[in-house]
Amino acid sequence: MRRTNAAGTVLAALRVMAPLSRLPAAARAAFRRPGGPGAAVRRRTSAALVAVLSLLLAAGGALTTAVPAQAEITDGLLLRYKLNETSGTVAHDASGHGKDGTVNGTADWGDADGLGFNGSTTYIKVPNNIMAGLSAITVAFDVWIDPTMGKPYFLYGFGNTSGTSGNGYLFSTANQFRTGITLTDFHAEQQTRPSTSYALYRGMWKHVTYTQTGNTGVLYENGVEKARNTSVTITPGAIGGGTTTADYIGRSLYSSDLYFKGRMRDFRVYNRALSASEVQAVATGSEAQWEQLQALASYNGAIAAFDDPDVGPVVIFPSDYPGDIYDLQKPPDWTDEFGQTPTDWPDPTPGLSQQFTVDQINALQNAVTAQIQPGGDTTYQLNVHYDGMHDWVVAETDAPASVTDPLATQYAGKLEIKAYTLDNPPPAKCTPDQIAVGTVGTTAAAPASGFGDAATKLQWQQVQALADYNCALAAFDDPTIGPVIIFPSDYPGDIDDLRKPPGWTSEYGEIPADWPTPTTAKSQRFTLAQITDIQNEVIRQVSADGDTTAYSVAVHYDGMSDRIVVDTDAPASLTDPLTAAYPGQVVVNAATAPAPAATTDSSDTVGS
Structure with missing residues (x-):
């Protein structure tokens, strides 16, 4: 379905495209070498990307990376396990300090989805004495908690053991969300926690950060402060006098506790307390920067913005753009939906479309719609949008070749027609007796406490999208297990195999890299x-x-x-x-x- 603004113009300018393909290697190399030879670009590079490249080389400017620059905070970085390996038993330390960890038990590597912990044998042994000499610390990581995770458990624990118990340690857990530090056992823990009933949601990715300096410990969720303790008297380096031999990720220092069940990625330890803005940048920099990139694109009249994993954010303008694409104006007095004013804005690579003005994009989209869905006929499904990375219009449809071939011929080089496949199924076609969400008056899925940050809001929007797309009855937050989706009692499909809506984007056009895994069930009372x-x-x-x-x-x-x-x-x-x-x-x-x-x-x- 096309999205239109109040005037009826397709919002091609506001669609943020995910990295569906990557720049050729030679183009990447030239991007990294300002002023590098244009001959490095091969003919297989699209016209739009050649334009972007030539514009960049002419400017001789530097580029941001795919991950927002402030998210790559390295000052004081002591250890970093990205956990993006694909095999083996080594958690490689990306900090440059050689503090590789050893994965024990089953190593369920998931590349970008991090390391899976099976809840029974999997944990990472961090090198001994990880906190030696530290008077301050930051521990930060992404975590996905399996909905079936029992309690009690540690997300990580750095310290020592005595018999079956912990004997001085720093740890965090999530069922009662808290971080504690002690020189002995749990009786003497100095805890930083929101409340005894607050827990991290399960089935969705969360970012956890704990910072400690002086007498202050601060616990964050998705970059938002959740708890502060100004009476912490134990420094990390005081534990064991600097000697710690039970430094674990995914395992408690108490033998009777459970092993962690879920996934983790990007586990970091700093030898200082990150500032609140640094914590937010590491935790939610991607979401915040996408929103800022969207605001820049919209305010400056761009027609597309997308992310290349090796180059970073790119903004494309119409071919007849009258302004200076290298002098992007920041929206005055702009704040995000949570009232945050950016301290740093993304610095996207600008380029001009080699094929389209805005009017030409709209005309082509209208022509595609008229051919595939004449007069609003929805016999064939259609998703049509401008793809700035390739500088063409994409039409995803289940229409047969007899309908689409004339379009492909007429708009050769400007229109890419993609048929739906098993990997890219069409939007769900719920039959009248299956349509549920939206017809039974359910409220939108959301936590009772509301949204406190962009990452949480995005994941709850995805929960609602999953419910809508899979013809569920309702989606809601259970305070104990997190997101839940309920289906009619006679639902004919597999409720444990939820299909993700193809082409779904957030309100800012972001295509999410991760989807939540809600608990699913059928109504016990109703069809x-x-x-x-x-x-x-x-x-x-x-x-x-x-x-x-x-x-x-x-x-x-x-x-x-x-x-x-x-x-x-x-x-x-x-x-x-x-x-x-x-x-x-x-x-x-x-x-x-x-x-x-x-x-x-x-x-x-x-x-x-």
């Missing part, structure tokens, strides 16, 4: 048809013949309680028959109609 029948009966009972002037009524399915909730100001004489007819299935919440606004002058009128 979709039963829910809709009950909802219709509620409306009929409360507002006979569709008359909604007397009483207000709102009906929705509550996935957590597996019941239908009716909010209404109708009297009990109308609602009692509903609860009697559907015992255990319908809950009525009495709503009081607001009193009419008081007036002091009978001559008062609206707008006066």
Whole structure:
């Protein structure tokens, strides 16, 4: 489906494309050498990328990397396990200090998805004495907690053991989200924690950071401070007098505790406490910078922005762009949705399209739509967008060649037609008896406490997208196990094999690298048809013949309680028959109609 702005213009300028393909090696090399020879570019490089390259070489400017520059904070970096290996039992130290770790038990390498811990044998042995001499520390890492993880457990523990117990250590855990430090055992732990009931969500990636300096320990989630303790008196280097032989990731220092079950990646230890802005940059730099890149592209009239893994962010402008593409103006007084003002903006590589103005992109997209979906006919599905990386328009469709071949011929070199495949299935086509989310009045998936950062919001948007795409009844947050998706009792598909919506992007156009893994279940009470029948009966009972002037009524399915909730100001004489007819299935919440606004002058009128 095309996205349009208020004027009806396709928002090609605002679509952020993921790295669907990479620049040729020679082009990458030239990008890294400002002023390098243009001959390094081979003919296989697309026209758009040649333009980007030539523009860059003319400017002789430096490039940002694919990961935002501030996320590559190396000052004080003592150890860094990216955990992106594909085989072996070595967790390589990328800090340059040679502190490689040893993976014990099953090594479930997942490349960009980090190392999988099986909950029974997998852990990383970090070299001894990792905290020797440290008066301050930062421990930071990405973690995905398996929904079936039991308790208690450590995410990591650096210290010593005595018999079956810990004997001086620094650790973090997530079921009761906290970090503790002690010179002996748990009785003497000095803890930094939000509350005894706060836990990290399971089934989705989270970033955990703990910093300590002086008497202050601070615990962060996704770069947002969650707890602070200003009474910490133990320094990391004091543990064991600097000697620690039980330095583990994924394993507790108590033999009766569980091993960690889930995944981790990008595990870092610094010999200083990162500042709050540094913590946020490491934890959520990607999300924040994508939002900033989007704002730059939109404010300056670009038609595309995308990320190349080796070059970094690239912004493409229309061929007739009248401004200076090397002098991007930052949106004045811009803040993100959480009120944060950027301290650093991305520095994208600019380039001009060699084929399109904005009007030409819109004209081509309209022509594709008219051919594949004439008059709004949705027999064939279609997703059409401008791909700035290749400087062409892409049409993903299940239409046959007899429909698409004329387009391919007419717009050769400008239009790429992609057929849906098993790896790239078309958007879900829920039959009328399967359509659930959006028709049963469920509320959007979200944690009860709301969104505190961009990373959490993105993952909850993905939970909702999974529910929508897979024809679920509802998605909600369970405070114990995290995101849950509920399906009708007669759902015909495999609820444990959720399909990811192809081409889905966040509100900022970001294509996520990771998807949450919600817990899935079927309703114990309802098919979709039963829910809709009950909802219709509620409306009929409360507002006979569709008359909604007397009483207000709102009906929705509550996935957590597996019941239908009716909010209404109708009297009990109308609602009692509903609860009697559907015992255990319908809950009525009495709503009081607001009193009419008081007036002091009978001559008062609206707008006066």
